[in-house]
Amino acid sequence: MTTEVPHDDPVASGDPRDALPTHLPALRAFAISLTGNVALADDMVQDTIVKAWTHIDSFKPGTNMRAWLFTILRNTFYSHRRKHKREQPDPEGIHAASLYEKPAHDSKLAMTDFRAAFAQLSDEHREVLLLVGASGFSTQEAAEMIGIAEGTVKSRASRARARLCALLGMEVGEHMLDGIDGSTAAVMSKSGTQAA
Amino acid sequence: MGTRMTQDEQSGKRRKQGLNHQIDENLKRVYESALEEDVPDRFKDLLNRLRQQQEGGQ
Numbered sequence: 001m002t003t004e005v006p007h008d009d010p011v012a013s014g015d016p017r018d019a020l021p022t023h024l025p026a027l028r029a030f031a032i033s034l035t036g037n038v039a040l041a042d043d044m045v046q047d048t049i050v051k052a053w054t055h056i057d058s059f060k061p062g063t064n065m066r067a068w069l070f071t072i073l074r075n076t077f078y079s080h081r082r083k084h085k086r087e088q089p090d091p092e093g094i095h096a097a098s099l100y101e102k103p104a105h106d107s108k109l110a111m112t113d114f115r116a117a118f119a120q121l122s123d124e125h126r127e128v129l130l131l132v133g134a135s136g137f138s139t140q141e142a143a144e145m146i147g148i149a150e151g152t153v154k155s156r157a158s159r160a161r162a163r164l165c166a167l168l169g170m171e172v173g174e175h176m177l178d179g180i181d182g183s184t185a186a187v188m189s190k191s192g193t194q195a196a
Numbered sequence: 197m198g199t200r201m202t203q204d205e206q207s208g209k210r211r212k213q214g215l216n217h218q219i220d221e222n223l224k225r226v227y228e229s230a231l232e233e234d235v236p237d238r239f240k241d242l243l244n245r246l247r248q249q250q251e252g253g254q
Binding site for chain 1: 215222223224225227228235239240246
């Protein structure tokens with residue numbers, strides 16, 4: 001066994017399965033954000049782990065294991081969606097309220113609005129925004145994971161953002177503050193109340 | 197001529213970038229708040245079971 005261990009591989013041993021635990025938090029975060037349902041998310045993560053374990057031979061050492069796992073997870077998600085077309089997560093019932101109590105005062109309301117709007121997006125829109133906007137994958141990585149062209153990732157992400165703005169009642173050039181100071185709260189809380 | 201953006205176009209573009217930036221900030225907060233949660237024990241148990249099955253099968 002003299003296969004080269006890539007320098008960004010957290011595990012120096014030969015078995016890539018040893019690295020699975022390090023990806024669990026990210027897998028769960030992706031699944032929870034995608035489904036808005038912790039129980040369903042955990043079931044999908046469990047399926048993903050079992051599939052990854054039993055199909056570890058299809059993982060190419062030296063490539064991005066997280067991207068590989070996310071790909072399995074999203075495939076699991078879509079096949080689940082096909083089987084359970086009728087069950088939609090309840091946008092208000094997102095564990096949002098119970099789980100996310102961190103933000104203070106008005107930004108809490110803002111995040112609740114944001115989550116409600118995000119939950120109303122299509123699966124494809126939520127997915128692309130999570131991959132390129134939140135979990136730090138490049139457009140190219142996202143394109144490979146979803147199985148579409150890079151240009152499609154960009155246009156899909158752009159449409160998803162526009163849809164999100166529409167749901168939040170924000171118009172480009174209308175409610176925006178020019179001097180952005182990192183506080184997303186003000187804009188979201190003022191305009192979010194108009195979301196349908 | 198033609199390639200210069202008018203002031204309106206420029207400020208529109210700036211606003212759009214700012215808006216996208218804010219959306220991404222919120223997306224990160226959604227993702228990161230889920231990321232900070234403790235991973236339930238069922239996953240450690242699952243990995244242990246898989247490992248045992250593998251070792252038992254060899």
